[in-house]
Structures are given as C-alpha cells and as structure tokens.
Amino acid sequence: MPVSESHSLASLTRPSRTSTLTKLSGLIEPHRIILLALFIVGLVAAIQLMDWSWLPRYLPKLWEGLQMTLIMLFSSVVVGFLFALPLGLAQVSGAWPLRWLATGFCTVIRGTPLLLQLWLFYFGLGALFGQFPEIRDSWAWDYLRQAWPYGFIALTVSFAAYQGEIMRGAFAGVPHGELEAAEAFGMSRLKVFTRVWFPRALHRALPTLTGEIILQLKSTPLVATITVMDLYAVITQVRQTTYLTYEPLLFLVAVYLCLSGILIVGLRWLENRVPH
Amino acid sequence: MTTVFDLSLLAFEPPGWGKVLLVGFLRSIELAAGGYLLGILIGIFGATGKLYGNKVVRDLLEIYTMVIRSVPELVLMLLFYYVGTDLLSRASTAMGFGSVNIDGLTAGILVIGLVQGGYATEVIRGAILAIPRGQIEAAHAFGMPPGKVLRRVTLPAMTPHALPGMANLWMIATKDTALLAVIGFSELTLVTRQAAGATQSYIMFFLAAGVLYLALTLVSNLALRRFERYARRGLVSAR
Amino acid sequence: MFKTLTATAGLIGLSLFAAPVLADTYKIGLSAEPYPPFYSPDAAGDWSGWEIDFIDELCGRLDAECELKPVAWEGIIPALKTGKIDMIIGSMSITPERAEQIAFSNKYYASPTGIVALKSSDVQPTAEGVEGAYLGIQSGTNQEQYARKHFADTANLKVYQTLNEELQDLVAGRLDGVVADTLAVQTFIHSETGQSCCEYRGAVASDAELMSEGIGVGLRQGDTELKERVNAAIDAMRADGTYEDITEPYFDFDIYGS
Numbered sequence: 200m201p202v203s204e205s206h207s208l209a210s211l212t213r214p215s216r217t218s219t220l221t222k223l224s225g226l227i228e229p230h231r232i233i234l235l236a237l238f239i240v241g242l243v244a245a246i247q248l249m250d251w252s253w254l255p256r257y258l259p260k261l262w263e264g265l266q267m268t269l270i271m272l273f274s275s276v277v278v279g280f281l282f283a284l285p286l287g288l289a290q291v292s293g294a295w296p297l298r299w300l301a302t303g304f305c306t307v308i309r310g311t312p313l314l315l316q317l318w319l320f321y322f323g324l325g326a327l328f329g330q331f332p333e334i335r336d337s338w339a340w341d342y343l344r345q346a347w348p349y350g351f352i353a354l355t356v357s358f359a360a361y362q363g364e365i366m367r368g369a370f371a372g373v374p375h376g377e378l379e380a381a382e383a384f385g386m387s388r389l390k391v392f393t394r395v396w397f398p399r400a401l402h403r404a405l406p407t408l409t410g411e412i413i414l415q416l417k418s419t420p421l422v423a424t425i426t427v428m429d430l431y432a433v434i435t436q437v438r439q440t441t442y443l444t445y446e447p448l449l450f451l452v453a454v455y456l457c458l459s460g461i462l463i464v465g466l467r468w469l470e471n472r473v474p475h
Numbered sequence: 476m477t478t479v480f481d482l483s484l485l486a487f488e489p490p491g492w493g494k495v496l497l498v499g500f501l502r503s504i505e506l507a508a509g510g511y512l513l514g515i516l517i518g519i520f521g522a523t524g525k526l527y528g529n530k531v532v533r534d535l536l537e538i539y540t541m542v543i544r545s546v547p548e549l550v551l552m553l554l555f556y557y558v559g560t561d562l563l564s565r566a567s568t569a570m571g572f573g574s575v576n577i578d579g580l581t582a583g584i585l586v587i588g589l590v591q592g593g594y595a596t597e598v599i600r601g602a603i604l605a606i607p608r609g610q611i612e613a614a615h616a617f618g619m620p621p622g623k624v625l626r627r628v629t630l631p632a633m634t635p636h637a638l639p640g641m642a643n644l645w646m647i648a649t650k651d652t653a654l655l656a657v658i659g660f661s662e663l664t665l666v667t668r669q670a671a672g673a674t675q676s677y678i679m680f681f682l683a684a685g686v687l688y689l690a691l692t693l694v695s696n697l698a699l700r701r702f703e704r705y706a707r708r709g710l711v712s713a714r
Numbered sequence: 715m716f717k718t719l720t721a722t723a724g725l726i727g728l729s730l731f732a733a734p735v736l737a738d739t740y741k742i743g744l745s746a747e748p749y750p751p752f753y754s755p756d757a758a759g760d761w762s763g764w765e766i767d768f769i770d771e772l773c774g775r776l777d778a779e780c781e782l783k784p785v786a787w788e789g790i791i792p793a794l795k796t797g798k799i800d801m802i803i804g805s806m807s808i809t810p811e812r813a814e815q816i817a818f819s820n821k822y823y824a825s826p827t828g829i830v831a832l833k834s835s836d837v838q839p840t841a842e843g844v845e846g847a848y849l850g851i852q853s854g855t856n857q858e859q860y861a862r863k864h865f866a867d868t869a870n871l872k873v874y875q876t877l878n879e880e881l882q883d884l885v886a887g888r889l890d891g892v893v894a895d896t897l898a899v900q901t902f903i904h905s906e907t908g909q910s911c912c913e914y915r916g917a918v919a920s921d922a923e924l925m926s927e928g929i930g931v932g933l934r935q936g937d938t939e940l941k942e943r944v945n946a947a948i949d950a951m952r953a954d955g956t957y958e959d960i961t962e963p964y965f966d967f968d969i970y971g972s
Contacts, residue, residue, distance in 0.1 A: 230530050309646075310692035311685045312653035315664055319685070322671070322882060323678035329886030344848070344888040346872065417547040424657060426872040431550065435788060436873070439854045442815045444561060444792050448554050452546050459545035495759045557789065561796045579783075657875075659746040659786030669755050672748050672878030675907070 249446050253437055264433035265454070267347075271419050271429060274351055276412055279358030286359060287366025287400075301363065308360035314421050316357065321349040321425040350422035358415055362404075365411070369404040370396065405473065409466040413459055430454065484674055485683055492670040492680070499666030500687050502580075506655065506662055507648040509584035514591025514644065521596030522603055523625070536596065543593025549654050555586045556658055583652075583660050591648055598640030602633035635706045642699040649691055663687060738778040742769055743799030743932075746784035747876035750901045751964045752805050764964045768822065769803050771956055772931075775947040788854045788875070791815055794932055801944075802932030805895065807856045809924060817935045819944040821928025823897070824971025826917040827857050830899050831891035832884065833911065839918040844869040847890035850880035859924050861893045885911050893918070897969060928971055 289301035308316070328334050328343050342348050373396055381391045420431035430451070437447045485493045521539070524532045543551065560582065606629065614628045656665035667684040671677040744765070748754035753763035761782055773780035785793045790806075793799050794816055805825075808818045829844075831837040837847045845868045851858040853873050861871055872889065874880045880892045881902050892899070896917060902908040933941050951957045952970070961969055 228530070231534065234531070234534060306692075307685075307689060311688045312650040312664065314653045314656065315667075315681060315685055315688065318664075318668065319678065319681040322879060323681050325888065326677060326882055326886040329888060335887055340887075413545070420547045420549045421654075424875055426874055428873075431547075432873065435853060439788065439858065440811075442791055442812075444557050444795075448550065448558060451550050452542070452554060455546045455550060456542065492757045495755075495757060498759065553789075557792050557796070560798070561792075564797055657786065658789065659784060661746070661784065665746060668876070669746075669748055670757075672876060672882075673750075673754055673756075675882065677882065 245449070249449075250441075250443060251446060253441050253443070253446075254450070257433065257437055260433050260436075261430065264428055264430035267427065267429040268416075268419050268431075268458075271347070271350060271354055271422060271427070272412070272416050275354035275358050276415055278351075279355045279415075280362055280408075282355070282359035283362035283366050286363030287368075287370050290363070290367040291370040305360045305363050305367075308356060309364065313353065313357050313418055314424065317350065317353045317421055317425055320353050321346060325349055346422070346426040350425060350427045354415065354418060354422070357418065358411070361414075362411060365404050365407055366400065369400040372403055373399045405470065409463060409470070412466065413462060416455070416458060416462065481674075481676060481679070484670075484676060484679065492674070495666055495670060496663065496680075496683060496687070499661060499663040500691075502660075503649070503652045503662040503664075504691065505580065506583045506587060506652045506660070507645075509580070510587025510591055510651075511645055511648040513584060513588025514595045514648070515599075515641070517588060517592025518595025518599045519630070521592060522599035525596065525600050526603060540593045540596050543590055544597075548590055548651055549657060551590050552586045552651075552654055552658060555589055556582060559585075579660055583655050583662075586655070587648060587651055590651065591644055594644055594647070595641070598637055598644065599633065601640070602637035603629060605636040606632045635703070635710055638699070638703045638706055642695075642703070645695060645699070646692060649688070649695070653688075740773065740776075740778050740780050740800040741783045741798070742773075742780050743783050743785045743790050743793055743802045744804035745787040745790065745876075747787065748878055749805055749898055752898065764960065765803060765805060767960045771951060771960060772803070772944065772947050775950060776943055786875075787852070790854070791932070794934060797934075800934075800937075801940075805898065805929050806932050808927050808930040809856050809859070811859070811924075812856075812932075815935075817933045817937065817941055818930035819933065819941055820948055821930050821971070822948050823969040824928035825895045825897040825969065826920075827860055827893060828896040828899075828917040829891045829893055829915045830881075830884065830903060830908075830912050831915045832887065832889075833913055835890040837891040837915060839916050841865060841868055843915075844891065846870070848872060848888065850874055850883060850889045850892040850894075852877050852880060852894070855895075856924060857893045857895065860918065860921060863921070863924060864918070865893070881908075891915070897965070900965070 286301050286305060289297045290305070293301065325343065328340075334340060334343065377395055377399065378391060381395045386394065419429060423429055423432035423435060426432075434447045434451045437443075441447070484491055485496070521536050525536045528536075546554075610628055610632055611624060614624045619627065652662050653664040655662055656668065659665065663684055667680045671680040674680070744753055744761075749763075749765075751763050752765040753761050755761050761784075766782075769780055769782070783799050785799060787804070790799075790802055790804065791812070794802055802816075806812070808821060812818070829837060829839040829849075831847075835847060837844055837849075841864050844865050847869050849861060849865060849869045850872050851861045851874070853875055858873065861869075865871065872883075874883070877894060877898060880889065880894065881899070883889045884892050885907055896914070899908075899914070903912070903914050931944050933944070951960075957970070958968070
C-alpha cells in the first residue's frame, strides 16, 4: 500500500527513511521528471539571459585557480592525516605530558576559527620572519615570502586537529578484547599495534574520511584572503572587474557542487576497493 | 612594528582596544546565537518535511541540504547576502513595499541561520528516526492531534539523540561568524583585523581574539555537557 | 499543522519588512578596513579622518542624518546597487567602468596612483621598472585595475583585501613595492617604520581609460536629485573655505587637484 500524502496516521507513524534522489531509477517518477524539466528550462534561461561574456576570457585563470584549490585540498589532507595518527594515538596511550600536549593542540585548533589561524600564520608570524635579516638572506625566504606555504600549513594543522580527534575515537574504540587476545598470543607491543590496533582503528575512521575531505574542500576558499590565487580568488577578481552580482557567484556554486559530487563518487569507489 | 607585546593596547579604555574587541565578541555571540536558533527552526521544519511531507517537498529539501553540504560556507554567505537580499528587494518592490532594508545583524543571522538549517535538518531527521516508534504510536492511540504529538512526544524524545550533532553545530556557528568578516560585518575577527591594522601588532591581537574564541568554546562545551546529562536522564546509556 | 506553522513564519517574516525608511537619513558606505588619514577606526570604535569630517559637513549641508556603514570594499558597489547603502563616500575613484554601474558626483579630491617601494629594491613606476618584483595591490581598487593592465606581464601581483595588510607585508619584506593611492600612503611614508624601510618612488604614468578624474561620491544611477544636491554642497564647501578648514589638520597642501 503506497504511503499516502495526506496527514493520515499511516504517514505519521511510518516516515520515509530513504531518499531516491541519488539513484537513477528515482528519475522515472513523474514529479521528478517535472522538476528536472523545470530545472533544464531554468538553466537554459540562465544561460541565455545572463551575462556570461567574461567566462571565455577568464577560463585559463579559472583553471589555474581550480588547480590551486585542488593542490591545497589534497596536500593538506594527506599531510594532515599523517600528523593526525600520532595525535590520536598520543591522546589514547601516551605518557601524560604527550597526552596533554596533543589534547591541548586539538582543543585550541578546533576551538578557534580557521580564518583567524590563517591570518595569524600569514600576517602575524610571516611578518615576524621578515624582521630577521638572517632569514631574509637564507634560501627559505623565497618560500616564506609567498602566501601558499602559510595557507598549506594552516589547512594542514586544521585538518590534523579535526582528524586527530576522530583518530582518538577510533583508537579508543577498538574493542579491548582484541588487543588482549593479541597479547595473549605473545605478540610484541609493536606487533599488536601494527597487526591489530592500527588497522582496526583505521577501518573505523575511514568511513568518515569522505566527509572530512569534503569539509576540507569547503575550507579552502579562505586562503584567498591571504593572497593565494585559488578558484574563489579568481571569481572575486571577476566580480571586481565585471561588477556582476549573480553570474560569478552562481558559477562558483556550480563548480563546487560538481567538485563535491566528483569527490564523493571517487572516494566511494575507493572505499569499495578497500576490503571490508 | 613591535615584536614585544604591548599589552597596554588591550586595555579597556581607549587608546586600548580592549573594549572594541569585547563589543565585537558580543556581536559574534549574538550572530552565532541568532543564527543557531534560526537554524534549529529551519531544521525542525526541514526534518518534518523530509520525513512526513510529500515527494516534491522532500526532493526540494534534499536539494537544499545537498547544496549547503557541498558548497563552502564563505560562498554560501556571499550568495545569501548579495543575491538573496537583491532578490528580496526586487520581490518587495514588485509587491509595492518599496526597497527593503535589512540591517546588519538581521542579515548576518539570516545568512548563518540558512547555512545552519541545512545541517540541522539532517541532524534532527536522524534524531527523529531514532525515536522508538512505539512512543509515537502510543501518542496516536491516545488520540493526540499531530501538532500535540510533535510538541509533547517527538521533540522531547529526539533531543538526547540530536544533542551531539546540535552541540557540534553550535561550535560550527560560533566559528562561522568569523567568515562574516570577509563580507564586512563588524564582529570579533573583523574588529581584530582593524585593530591589528591600526596598531601593526598583528600577533598580539590575533592571539587575543583566539583566546576569546577559545573561552567561548570551552564554556559552551561545559554547558552542553551538563545539558546532555540532563536530557539523557532516564535513558540507558548508549555505550 | 504544517500550514499554521508556515503561516506564522510568513507573518513573522513579513513583519521584519514593516519598518519604514525615513526620507532624510542616508546610509554612507565606506570600507570596513581602515584607510588613514581619510578614515580609520580608533580604539573607542569611532571613525575619524578627513573623509569623516567631509561626510559630517556634507550631511549638514544636505540637512540629513548620516549613518556610517562600513562594508567590505569588495562588495561596496553591489551594496549600493541593492540599496544597503545610499552613498559611497570611501575614497572611491571615478572610473569609466564604475560609471557604467553607478553614478558619481563631482570629484572632491584627486590623488594620483603611485608606488611605494623598499629602499633596497630598485622598483620604478614603469612597466620595465617592476620587472620580476612582487607588487601588492588592493582588491577592488582602480590601482588594482591599473596594475593588472600594465604590470601583470612583468611583475608578480599579490592581491590583498586591505591597504594596511599590503603595507605590513612591504615592511616585512615580502613585497618589493605597493601600488596605491598616493595620499593614502602619506601617513605610512611619514611614519617611523615607513621612513626606515621604504620610500615613495613616484606616480605611475596616467592612463586615460582607467585613471579617474578624481574621487567622487558614489550614487545609484537613479538618484539624480541627490546627485545635484551633493554637487551643490561640494561646490559650496570649496567656495566658502570649509574645504580648506577640513583639509588643514591632515594635509599641508590642497588635495583637490587641478
């Protein structure tokens, strides 16, 4: 019996639990076709009526900006994850000074806005470096004078803190019985870690990784405020020169939607390849 | 540019910037609280719509949450602020009300609230699904009208399940207010940047702002933990 | 239930729009970031500067109450067009491109674009002179437009949101030079840090297409009556000496330009 659409008892006690929006078979339903048709009409109208003349001119720049966004995303995720592992471990099984440091680090980073951290690194610390002639004359200055290292560091630190908290939960959540059993088998502590604890914790943490990567993607536009030319910065430039309100922002929304979609599909495919 | 921290710049009275920072901090809290409450309202609407509404409503809400969860908050805020208020102005002029003027605080709350609403919808929907169905069926057996069921049974019962997610959302709300600085709203991060720019003591002011945000986070954490203990009373612990 | 809830929400929403807009209050938009000596916030949170005095005088002559509304510079023109502010008095240059979007009053001061550079760098205000240098520009300014048009091929441009941050990076040595409004950097050049690290290298070659006839009040294109009144007020200020009185505490020369 189909779920009725009125406020009958049946629909109130049996809420719809699934959404068929993301399945292809869901498209066949009549109201979906109407919605899709409306969307296509709206899209065509938008393309015809709005001013997209800036798009061909800025395409190379937009492509470069997109590359910068993706570089910032993936580099901070990879390096941040590597730092998250010791952070999570230290909070669960380290000596108390290590545990305090790790917990403190995660609390401070997660408790303050990323924008503030970014500006602190770039304008605060970065300016500090310039004051010392020894640094200015060294090889490091070429990197320290640019903006992207600071953006990379801030994003990495942020990802490490959030992921470190997740890893802490993952490490703590491995059933103690398994660890005891491994020890009972006579495995050394290192072997218990590498053969049982770490893989099990990783397995617990992996499903949330997709979500965390999407969240990191959503943090990347902030680097534009410290002069890094990512996708958002290029669109800001477009907005400045063309004075258009709608078109650049809608384009940006569309690009990020597509990026998120591609990332989710790709990561889900990767997840399925990891043996459960 | 000084590397020595000139703490006198943080003094309460001018030429110390302490008062300005605290006023900005208060503004941030107002924005976060207003946006958070609006988000809860939208979330309850959205969750009930997604669970009990008709197919079109469900699809539209799904699109709303999908956009909120995929697009960066900064871009969403720009979109809501410029495009949203422009549409509102045009709509109201078309209806004959003349150009609409929304003041800064309201606009900021609307912007944060709309973003929070997308996430809150998902959290509350999950929480309502976690309520044992028997409770709602019993309420219907008693003959309660749907509104009463929502008020007396659903909302109180879903609160302990929703709390971890909603606590997280509060943290997100407080930190998202910092993004409003890029749009030019006068809250703590913008005021800090103004002060830092005027005095060239960037590190000190940003650290001071960080301390304020951290204090807010820690106090919120404590309060939420106590509330969770209160809301969970009588429930068997999950772990 | 759903219907009553939506209806109540609708009512609450509509009531937000009920507040009437008084005829003679103007919201003046200026940059949320400090721009001394024209306008900058002080520790008490009040704005002060040449332009603030100018706004007070102008509003007195317009017989209206003016409310200062700081807006992020990047979004100040959309803010004007959508009605969030009524006038832009934030050192906005009159340029042909901007004139397509909004209307301008007559100019109320003029300031050439110039380059402030590190003493240790050999940056000059020409396309060859900035070869390979790191130049700072502020987002949304006509100095940005100029730099993108003339210097983008030879120099490395870094886009900042505020002038203060550009100058901070210049002092830190991360930039070789800053392309900015000459008058706005006067405070910096004469300050202690400015004198020890940097010097003014001169104005850039003018570009009729981009360069403006000066700084004007930004207005919506439909507000012709307001524009007339603002122009009249500016002329009156120039004529009866109030303009010099305002300028005197900040500059020791006439900033009106020819």
